[in-house]
Amino acid sequence: MGHESDSNHGEGNPEAAEEFNTREKEFVNSASGKKKIAEGPKVRPDEEAALIDAEGRARARSKGDDPR
Numbered sequence: 001m002g003h004e005s006d007s008n009h010g011e012g013n014p015e016a017a018e019e020f021n022t023r024e025k026e027f028v029n030s031a032s033g034k035k036k037i038a039e040g041p042k043v044r045p046d047e048e049a050a051l052i053d054a055e056g057r058a059r060a061r062s063k064g065d066d067p068r
Helices: 014-029 031-039 045-061
Strands: none
Touching: 014 031
């Protein structure tokens, strides 16, 4: 799995977080990652209506935009 550490980090593990961030950046900058990012926003036509409906229901329940 990876390097095991004997120290207790409580709610977080900085070594694991750093390793995750490094690997994530490597993937995002790779050819495969760039391809996945480009494909990400594509929605199948049969899914579009459901997404629009879900967005409408979420907006109806929201308290409005964050004023920040």
